[in-house]
Amino acid sequence: MATIVDVARLAGVSTSTVSHVVNGTRHVEPTTRERVEAAIQATGYKQDALARAMKRSQSDSIGLIVSDPGEPAFAEMVRGVERAAAALGLTLLLANSAEDPQRELKAAEVLLARRVDGLILARSSGSTDDVLVEIERQGTPLVLIDRIFDLPLDQVGVKNAEAMKELVAHLAGHGHRTFGLVGGDLQVPTLRERYEGFVTGLRAEDLEVDEDLVVLGDVEVEKAYEHTRAVLNRPDRPTALIASGTILAAGALRAIEEAGLRLPDDLSFATFDGFDYADLFEPALTTVRQPAFDVGTRALQLLTERIANPKTKPRTIRLDPRVEYRRSTDGRPSAPADLPPRTRRVRTTKK
Amino acid sequence: MATIVDVARLAGVSTSTVSHVVNGTRHVEPTTRERVEAAIQATGYKQDALARAMKRSQSDSIGLIVSDPGEPAFAEMVRGVERAAAALGLTLLLANSAEDPQRELKAAEVLLARRVDGLILARSSGSTDDVLVEIERQGTPLVLIDRIFDLPLDQVGVKNAEAMKELVAHLAGHGHRTFGLVGGDLQVPTLRERYEGFVTGLRAEDLEVDEDLVVLGDVEVEKAYEHTRAVLNRPDRPTALIASGTILAAGALRAIEEAGLRLPDDLSFATFDGFDYADLFEPALTTVRQPAFDVGTRALQLLTERIANPKTKPRTIRLDPRVEYRRSTDGRPSAPADLPPRTRRVRTTKK
DNA sequence: CTGAAAGCGCTTACAG
DNA sequence: CTGAAAGCGCTTACAG
Numbered sequence: 001m002a003t004i005v006d007v008a009r010l011a012g013v014s015t016s017t018v019s020h021v022v023n024g025t026r027h028v029e030p031t032t033r034e035r036v037e038a039a040i041q042a043t044g045y046k047q048d049a050l051a052r053a054m055k056r057s058q059s060d061s062i063g064l065i066v067s068d069p070g071e072p073a074f075a076e077m078v079r080g081v082e083r084a085a086a087a088l089g090l091t092l093l094l095a096n097s098a099e100d101p102q103r104e105l106k107a108a109e110v111l112l113a114r115r116v117d118g119l120i121l122a123r124s125s126g127s128t129d130d131v132l133v134e135i136e137r138q139g140t141p142l143v144l145i146d147r148i149f150d151l152p153l154d155q156v157g158v159k160n161a162e163a164m165k166e167l168v169a170h171l172a173g174h175g176h177r178t179f180g181l182v183g184g185d186l187q188v189p190t191l192r193e194r195y196e197g198f199v200t201g202l203r204a205e206d207l208e209v210d211e212d213l214v215v216l217g218d219v220e221v222e223k224a225y226e227h228t229r230a231v232l233n234r235p236d237r238p239t240a241l242i243a244s245g246t247i248l249a250a251g252a253l254r255a256i257e258e259a260g261l262r263l264p265d266d267l268s269f270a271t272f273d274g275f276d277y278a279d280l281f282e283p284a285l286t287t288v289r290q291p292a293f294d295v296g297t298r299a300l301q302l303l304t305e306r307i308a309n310p311k312t313k314p315r316t317i318r319l320d321p322r323v324e325y326r327r328s329t330d331g332r333p334s335a336p337a338d339l340p341p342r343t344r345r346v347r348t349t350k351k
Numbered sequence: 352m353a354t355i356v357d358v359a360r361l362a363g364v365s366t367s368t369v370s371h372v373v374n375g376t377r378h379v380e381p382t383t384r385e386r387v388e389a390a391i392q393a394t395g396y397k398q399d400a401l402a403r404a405m406k407r408s409q410s411d412s413i414g415l416i417v418s419d420p421g422e423p424a425f426a427e428m429v430r431g432v433e434r435a436a437a438a439l440g441l442t443l444l445l446a447n448s449a450e451d452p453q454r455e456l457k458a459a460e461v462l463l464a465r466r467v468d469g470l471i472l473a474r475s476s477g478s479t480d481d482v483l484v485e486i487e488r489q490g491t492p493l494v495l496i497d498r499i500f501d502l503p504l505d506q507v508g509v510k511n512a513e514a515m516k517e518l519v520a521h522l523a524g525h526g527h528r529t530f531g532l533v534g535g536d537l538q539v540p541t542l543r544e545r546y547e548g549f550v551t552g553l554r555a556e557d558l559e560v561d562e563d564l565v566v567l568g569d570v571e572v573e574k575a576y577e578h579t580r581a582v583l584n585r586p587d588r589p590t591a592l593i594a595s596g597t598i599l600a601a602g603a604l605r606a607i608e609e610a611g612l613r614l615p616d617d618l619s620f621a622t623f624d625g626f627d628y629a630d631l632f633e634p635a636l637t638t639v640r641q642p643a644f645d646v647g648t649r650a651l652q653l654l655t656e657r658i659a660n661p662k663t664k665p666r667t668i669r670l671d672p673r674v675e676y677r678r679s680t681d682g683r684p685s686a687p688a689d690l691p692p693r694t695r696r697v698r699t700t701k702k
Numbered sequence: 703c704t705g706a707a708a709g710c711g712c713t714t715a716c717a718g
Numbered sequence: 719c720t721g722a723a724a725g726c727g728c729t730t731a732c733a734g
Binding site for chain 1: 352398401402410426429433434442443446454461465488489490604605626627628631
């Protein structure tokens with residue numbers, strides 16, 4: 001690999017001049033410049049970004065830690081961050097915490113050791129303050145995404161409670177009075193906010209939450225399936241059911257099918273995040289879609305602003321999710337008594 | 352930020368000793384070691400990975416360029432690579448070519464400039480040899496994933512042709528004789544291989560490809576929708592239809608619904624890659640699922656092997672996709688004459 | 703068992 | 719308009 005010294009020697013100039021030609025950082029006589037450029041061609045010289053970063057104490061890279069790039073919403077955030085970063089000439093270092101606080105801390109340390117200019121973090125559910133302390137200690141600019149905390153930090157998320165309230169109001173407008181929720185782990189801020197939106201949404205309709213119809217706990221398909229099944233087997237089962245996330249919805253849908261309930265005739269169903277191509281499901285599922293790509297791009301924007309001006313006051317941005325109404329919530333409430341005898345055979349009718 | 356010099360001074364030792372304590376690269380007297388460790392604690396010293404990389408000419412990082420992290424299969428490959436890389440203490444630099452050869456080349460240059468120890472690349476469809484030449488010129492180890500070429504390089508993909516043949520044989524076993532394919536862009540090796548598997552699969556059944564029932568071209572939902580619609584409106588329309596990828600399937604499914612065809616009674620349908628939670632579709636879709644996570648981990652394995660031993664002969668690994676049979680291919684062929692009058696209203700029956 | 707010193711490939715005041 | 723030189727924070731032969 002040719003270095004700047006090789007180029008300088010071949011062109012008969014100093015390394016300063018080569019550096020300035022490469023970076024365009026000061027005027028160079030056209031004839032000199034040409035010699036340098038020829039030498040660069042001849043040697044196949046490429047700037048070493050690492051050496052440059054070290055000298056400048058600026059790496060032109062940013063780190064991104066997500067808790068699960070498997071979920072479509074996170075995949076979209078990653079895309080958003082990558083796109084915005086590439087547009088600014090920033091390289092993206094990606095790490096995955098897999099919802100494990102240990103791996104999260106480790107990932108942060110690795111990225112900090114690489115002297116990223118800034119860090120974007122979707123905290124894992126068990127995340128302790130260790131990570132934040134470590135990042136703070138190094139003075140590396142940080143933006144939290146998706147899961148928003150009551151902390152003086154830059155954060156980008158969505159209006160979870162508001163979207164859930166809207167969903168509840170919509171369903172109540174269809175006459176529903178008995179609501180179920182597959183809510184997941186309330187330690188996770190997004191899920192807690194959705195839960196709170198559920199509660200306030202019901203209150204706004206003069207309804208109370210029936211704890212027996214609310215499924216909480218680990219975000220796992222199996223668990224969601226089992227607990228939802230129990231809820232649907234109750235005599236006072238809900239006529240409207242909402243899932244707070246993709247995985248929870250997957251479990252709930254299995255329980256619904258097994259219970260022999262037709263959507264939307266026997267049960268109205270909606271979910272947050274949902275599935276790619278949710279319109280291809282039968283029936284099409286009403287889904288709260290978050291602008292995940294935008295969350296990513298906005299996060300990078302906040303980050304670069306903070307890098308440029310570390311004194312700015314921390315900002316928390318909440319983007320608007322979009323509620324996509326589809327057939328799964330078209331039904332009116334039906335009393336459990338109306339149910340056909342339990343069977344795994346179900347008929348549905350497409351629009 | 353404390354440096355190794357600060358630590359050495361505080362501990363009253365040389366920087367050599369600090370370095371060796373930190374990296375465990377030579378014996379250090381316990382008492383000396385303790386002093387050093389105390390100094391590290393006191394100063395909050397963290398090794399600078401960039402400076403270390405520069406000195407060692409090894410960055411402990413690898414670059415990954417994918418053509419579209421939006422597609423579930425690619426997202427899984429990214430996860431696989433990340434997991435395997437983290438396990439080896441390698442940092443992952445991620446770039447997205449967005450199927451654009453220009454961005455692909457640019458991304459490669461950026462990653463090479465950061466002196467990644469190796470590169471994993473899913474080439475974009477219009478990818479020219481420029482990228483490969485550039486990477487070759489820098490002598491950076493490379494592994495191609497997903498899209499496999501006839502080149503002496505390390506590559507990891509799946510057995511596309513074989514899986515397609517199996518699918519065709521399965522459908523032929525159900526009595527189908529008229530096959531349609533939504534095949535996409537044959538410039539893309541994966542899609543070309545699936546097309547070839549389609550052709551040889553039909554030949555094995557003494558059937559010929561009917562060009563009129565094969566939809567080729569850009570991988571876009573709209574295009575796939577329009578062209579599939581035309582195919583389904585033909586009097587000699589296929590009784591079995593296969594899509595070569597997720598996006599193509601999405602378009603095809605819309606055309607199927609619009610044509611008022613019931614799956615699997617009026618038409619058998621299967622797709623490569625397919626959708627997350629494909630079992631929740633109505634009817635559940637027969638899907639060729641590729642082991643995308645494994646493609647990622649194997650690619651990283653090949654890469655580290657080549658980094659360790661650059662002389663090894665290039666290897667191309669083909670993993671086995673799994674054909675997941677579901678209800679969408681349960682039907683027997685029905686003559687177009689059996690069709691109900693065209694209508695957008697369709698009835699389907701769940702299992 | 704440990705240290706002095708060279709050097710990885712750059713950038714950038716400083717000087718002319 | 720350009721160059722000589724210091725220095726970013728490390729690692730690692732070399733020497734003792």
